[in-house]
Amino acid sequence: MNSATTAQTSPSFFKRARAVITDLRFIRIVGQLVFFALIIFALTQLWNSMVTALTANNLTPNLTFMQNRAGFEIGGAQGYTPDNTYWDAFVVGLKNTLSIIVFGLLGTTILGILAGVFLLSGNWLLRNITRFFVEILRNTPLLVQIFIMFFVVVLSLPPLRDSFAVPRDGITIISYTVIAYVITAVVLWFVLRKASPARKTFGWTALAAAIIVITLAFWMASAQPAAWGNLYGAGSLGDIRFWIFIGLCAGAAVLGLFIPAKFRPSLWGAVTGVLIGGLLFYFGAIPASGLRLELSPVIYLNNRGLVYPEVYATSRFAEWFAFVALGFGFGIALFYYLRRLTETTGKPYPRLRYAVLVFLAFTIVGWLVVSGEPAPRNPLVEQDGALVGMPVQQALDEQLITREESLQYSTTPIEVVLPERRGLRFGSGQTISPEYSALLLALVVYTAAFIAEIVRAGILAVPRGQLEAARALGLSYSQLLRMVILPQALRVIIPPLTNQYLNLAKNSSLAIAISFADVYQVMNTVGNQSGQSVTAITIVMVTYLIISLIISFGMNWVNSRFQLVTR
């Protein structure tokens, strides 16, 4: 510390001291020290009074109580019973919270970017519908939205007895007519791939017209059987209505000669379609029956949640996974090799397609090889005091072996167990609870509304000149977006996007409103039961702090990669 005045005239002690006190640097340091001391004082006072009060009630803050038996149920938690400890309950809650946050961030990013681009769309309807939803979502409380999702959307699903099942439970009939339509459409697409626009219009209009005419004809035949019912398959050339129909078609076709050439393919396509559809109907060439398929449902949806197949890795999985990893490695290597080749020769190779093909080939061949190995012997189970071999399915059904044990007897690398209804519950299948879906949906949609605005602002922040320069260079629209607009928009988008990510993570604690067992809901119960509220809340705070810090660090790293270099 040197004083502001010079020592030439050797000023008095008082003057020198005053010079020190009014020195800006001195004031800064002392100010900081005083502020720090005040904070420490306030915190110790708070802490002491809290510990005194808690100790008086025999509740000294500690962590040992977390080893105690929890004694409460957590709905849908696997491998957790009330006999587990508080720590185990915490882990269940943490897993649920993390699951919500990870899938929430993924979902909201995708939906938010889409909505943001829609907000700038040239399509009036799309732009304004998106704007409408964004405004509603941004301006109503999240808690209300979670309740709406939970009660209105999710709980309006049918009870378990009447679950939606995909594909339908029992026999599904697929009409031959529909199959014929699909086959025709595929053939038409293949034939018209490289045809002129006029021919494409002609072909597709004809197909659409034929489908409409046939559907309409069947509908009329069933609605007014007296007048139209006998028309299906009549096939007689003496009927006057048949000739009127032919005449009308011919007339319309001739009319096509007098309209602008632009509309001609559409008109002639429509006439051809109507003619083909009409003739097929009149001569009864349309099968009324359908393909009968008996399929087991893969997904059930009801008011207790979404039930989907269980997927297990069997003891052969590792072997197959080696093939997959190898395929992945070769695919990547091929991708980079072809890219190098393209860069050096300038000749474009479809590198992604080749890489994916190699990967798929390894995956499929690996599956066939691994599944083709000789089947293991049947499991030995104890029956009437003796060990006998029994088929896996039977042993499972009789509950002589567990699902995990059965996996070493399967021949395929992956075992898929479809959900199966047993009375009023599901015997197998994983369940996503309505609480989980409602919370995830509400968080995703709510946060996406904010992200949409951020993305919109980010894209608008890129100067118009950038767009014009890219266009003038001949870049296509997708190249322009990818190479010019997005890299520049991202540097504006990322900082506020980080805030929204943090919001989503923290808002996930609203799970308690619909009793979803996230970390806050679980620790709240733990605190109430054990009386150790301070510790329980501290654990919750530390958990969210760590999650938030991870998100922040990740996003800061991403952000640093998108900043512009200037002088």
Next chain:
Amino acid sequence: MTEEKNNPAGVEISAEPIIICDRVNKWFGEYHVLRDISITVAPQEVVVVIGPSGSGKSTFIRCINRLEEHQEGEIIVDGIAMGHDIRNIAAIRREIGMVFQQFNLFPHLTVLQNVMLAPTNVRRWSKEKAEAKARELLERVGIPEQAEKYPGQLSGGQQQRVAIARALAMEPKIMLFDEPTSALDPEMIKEVLDVMQELAKSGMTMVVVTHEMGFAREVADRVLFFDQGRLVESGTPDSLFDNPQHPRTKMFLSQIL
């Protein structure tokens, strides 16, 4: 359209025009910006467009590569008719390079990447070929040592020269300049004009909107004077500057010369 390739640089102007504008009309809402503009530009010709601000000169050259859409009339560039078909528009843009008043370099890419972006992605050249071309062009505009820098680290004049190199990298047949020196400090104007002059000498077809009358007089084959969306007068620089016919031209020239 292929004849000029065999024509040594700048010897004579071939008869077949490379840009044809026939009664081009454009409105911004109610405002009539371009009124019946009919102009042809021959290969290797240097055309300078002058006029007061708001006269439609910038809008006119932006119509030539479809940064603006004209509503009536016909524009044919290098034998390709400008329509609504994106393939035609893309083909025309490949043949035309453009330099803007605000440079519009891509700030997230280095100078070299800026110049290489279009050749590698639009022309699908190999990286080696594009880089060689880019370095050659940076040499030509006089800033080979700045290749690895970002646009934000360069002066205005250097940025504009990079922008010219970026446009030239696509090997265009035509170059459009939209007030290329208007955003520059006075001492940087000359370095950009020198590059443009050299380009004109090498036989590039150029349409230049500028307020640099000295450049127009020295380099242009033809000067067009625009006012209120109309092509008022055109002629060689000497005849237009020294002996303007139209009163509007006289007034404009008396104000700026």
